[in-house]
Every structure is written in structure tokens, then in C-alpha cells.
Amino acid sequence: MVNAGIRKKIRGILENGGIASADFEAEQLLKWGLGEKYYMTGFSEEIDGERERLLTEAAIRRTEGEPLQYILGEWDFYGYTFKVGEGVLIPRQETELLVEKALPYINEDSAVIDLCSGSGCIPIAIAKKTGAKCVGVEISREAINYFSENIRLNGIEDKVRIAEGDVLSPEKSLLDSLPRADLITANPPYLTGEEMRTLQKEVRREPKIALYGGSDGMDYYGKIFEEWLPMLKPRGIFAVEAGDGQSGAIREIMESKGLSCRVFKDYGGVERVIVGEKGEPEIKGKGL
Ligand SMILES: C[S@@+](CC[C@H](N)C(=O)[O-])C[C@H]1O[C@@H](n2cnc3c(N)ncnc32)[C@H](O)[C@@H]1O
Structure with missing residues (x-):
């Protein structure tokens, strides 16, 4: 089939399958399936049958609810490319706000823990x-x-390492292996029981362990400040992402632990990021 024919076919499969942004997604799939060389080629250029089969299958998988990002196998976040697929959460645009608000507090001498x-x-x-x-x-x-x-993909082996463990009840050996942090970030699972029942079919393909935050979505926030605040240096920053409607309750927890908080809205107007600064009581006298 010629290039123009494949384009029409893929767009048609997505449109008939009810994909809302069929034009955009068709372009993404075509770029991926045809490769740079054939994507840029003339509309009357013949495209081999193998590529057509691959693209058709991909478009059908998409209409069956597989996220576009899983099909492409990668997605961009904050200007960098990340491999994604079954078993890992797709990085979201809202989370870029967390990075943006955390960046001013650190430099190349800082230590950061991400939960x-x-x-x-x-x-x-x-x-x-x-x-x-x-x-x-x-x-x-x-x-x-x-x-x-x-x-590896981002060539950052000298700066980023992974610690396997449970943030809700971290083992002593895990904590002992970590530095005291200038910044702790967290985008924990925060969907409520109700939200889990009404998920979009694409989101249902993402791992439940990455989404579900307990019946009111707050299970992780209740625990992480308790467990991880001691790992923050005096004057350190704790920055977290919140679900829609959760910022007030999270801020309350953070303030009860002595953090002074600022809340930031995302582009949709949702209070999405809370940045708390750990204040140490100033010693004014000589003491006893
Ligand atoms: C909402 S996702 C966020 C992923 C990533 N930070 C991002 O913003 O795209 C939550 C992540 O927490 C992990 N997770 C869930 N429970 C955990 C636990 N008890 N300890 C450590 N990680 C956990 C999940 O596997 C998932 O990768």
C-alpha cells in the first residue's frame, strides 16, 4: 500500500474505534511504525507489507484500550525520553509541575530522595x-x-541510583544506605476506591500498585511523612504531588509535622503540588 493509503487506514481505524484524538494519535503511530525515513517520504511512495501489518495491529490494540504510550514504548517527560510499558506508570504532565517547583531548591551538591x-x-x-x-x-x-x-537511556548512571524497598515501612538497612536529603519528592499512589471503580479503560491497563491510595486515597501521605521526615536535612524540602481535592488534607498532615507549606495549581486549576520546608527551631539562648 502507498504511504497516503496507510495514513488514511490508520486514522480510520482509530476514528471508528472511538479514539477522541485520532489525528494526533495516528501521527504518533505513523512516526513510530514508519520510522523517520518513511514517515517523511512522499505520499505515493510504496510502504512494505510488514510495516503496514505492524501499524494496523498497533492501531487495533489502541482501539482495544491499550495506552498509546505503551504501544510506542516510550514517552517524553520534562524534555527527556523514558521507556514505558506494561507494569509501569506512564509519566504525567502534572508531575512536571512537581519537578519544576522542586528544582529551585537544589544544585549539583544536593542529595535527593524520590519516593x-x-x-x-x-x-x-x-x-x-x-x-x-x-x-x-x-x-x-x-x-x-x-x-x-x-x-542508562538518559546517560545519568553517575547521578541516579535505585533503592529497592517499601516506602511505607522502610527497613533500617534501606534507610542506612541513603544520604540525608536536601529534597525529598514523592508522587505516591493516590486514587480513591471510587476513582478506581470509574477509571478510563487506558488507565485500567496501568498497574494498580501505582494508582490505588486506599479508600480515600490518603494511605501513603499518612505514612510517608512519618517515615521519611527524619531523612530530611534541617531546612530541607519535602515536595509531593496530590490528587484532585487532597491538597488540604495533605497540607494539614505536613504542617502538623512542622513543615511550612506552599501549594501550586496545575494547568487544569487543580491544587497539585505541595512544597513543605522543614524548619528547625532556632536556639536563641544558651540553654541550661
Ligand atoms: C503514582 S506512581 C508514580 C511513579 C513515578 N514517580 C511517576 O511520577 O510517574 C507510584 C509508584 O509507587 C510505587 N509504589 C507503590 N507502593 C509502594 C511502596 N509501598 N513502596 C515503594 N514504592 C511503591 C508503584 O510501584 C509506582 O511505581
Whole structure:
């Protein structure tokens, strides 16, 4: 089939399959399936049958609910490319706000701990931008496999490492292996039970362990400040992402632990990122 024919066919499959942004997604699939050389070629150029078969299958998988990002096998976050697929959360645009708000607090001498790292998008973007040393804590083996591939892909082996472990009840050996941090970041699972029941079919393909935050979505926030605040240096920064409607409750927890907080809205107007600074009481007198 000629190039123009394939383009029409792929767009048609997506449109008939009810994909809302069929034009955009068709272009993404064509770029991926045809490769740079054939994607840029003339509309009357003959495209081999193998490429046509691959693209047709991909478009059908997409209409069956597979996320576009899993089909492409990679996605961009904060200007860097990350491998993604079954078993790891797709980096979201909202999470770029967390990185943006955290960056001003650190430099190449800083130590950063990222909790619930998934693909590694947060620590890798932070390390690439600032040169800070970052450790990402993650429990899922599948996510860790993507995380380590992404460290290699982004050539940041000297700055980012992975610590396998449970952020909710970290073992002493895990904590002992980590530096005191200037910055701790976290984008934990925060969807509520109700939100899990009404997920878009694409999101249902992402791992439940990356999404579900307990019936009210707050299970992780209740625990992570308790467990991880001692790992933050005096005057250190704790920056977290929040689900829609959760920022007030999270801020309350953070302030109850002595953090002074600022809240930032995402482009959709949702209070998405909370940045807390750890204040140490100033010693004014000589003491006893
Ligand atoms: C919402 S995803 C965020 C992934 C990544 N930080 C991002 O922004 O794309 C949450 C991640 O936390 C991990 N996770 C869930 N429970 C965990 C636990 N108890 N300890 C460590 N990681 C956990 C999941 O495997 C998942 O990768």
C-alpha cells in the first residue's frame, strides 16, 4: 500500500474505534511504525507489507484500550525520553509541575530522595537539570526494570541510583544506605476506591500498585511523612504531588509535622503540588 493509503487506514481505524484524538494519535503511530525515513517520504511512495501489518495491529490494540504510550514504548517527560510499558506508570504532565517547583531548591551538591519512583522520571529529570545526586525508592520489580533502563537511556548512571524497598515501612538497612536529603519528592499512589471503580479503560491497563491510595486515597501521605521526615536535612524540602481535592488534607498532615507549606495549581486549576520546608527551631539562648 502507498504511504497516503496507510495514513488514511490508520486514522480510520482509530476514528471508528472511538479514539477522541485520532489525528494526533495516528501521527504518533505513523512516526513510530514508519520510522523517520518513511514517515517523511512522499505520499505515493510504496510502504512494505510488514510495516503496514505492524501499524494496523498497533492501531487495533489502541482501539482495544491499550495506552498509546505503551504501544510506542516510550514517552517524553520534562524534555527527556523514558521507556514505558506494561507494569509501569506512564509519566504525567502534572508531575512536571512537581519537578519544576522542586528544582529551585537544589544544585549539583544536593542529595535527593524520590519516593515511589516508577519509571524514574522525577529523579532522572532532576539529576539531568541540576546535577544533584538522586536515589529513587521503588517496590515493584517491573517498574525497577524500566527505571534502570531509563537511567542508562538518559546517560545519568553517575547521578541516579535505585533503592529497592517499601516506602511505607522502610527497613533500617534501606534507610542506612541513603544520604540525608536536601529534597525529598514523592508522587505516591493516590486514587480513591471510587476513582478506581470509574477509571478510563487506558488507565485500567496501568498497574494498580501505582494508582490505588486506599479508600480515600490518603494511605501513603499518612505514612510517608512519618517515615521519611527524619531523612530530611534541617531546612530541607519535602515536595509531593496530590490528587484532585487532597491538597488540604495533605497540607494539614505536613504542617502538623512542622513543615511550612506552599501549594501550586496545575494547568487544569487543580491544587497539585505541595512544597513543605522543614524548619528547625532556632536556639536563641544558651540553654541550661
Ligand atoms: C503514582 S506512581 C508514580 C511513579 C513515578 N514517580 C511517576 O511520577 O510517574 C507510584 C509508584 O509507587 C510505587 N509504589 C507503590 N507502593 C509502594 C511502596 N509501598 N513502596 C515503594 N514504592 C511503591 C508503584 O510501584 C509506582 O511505581
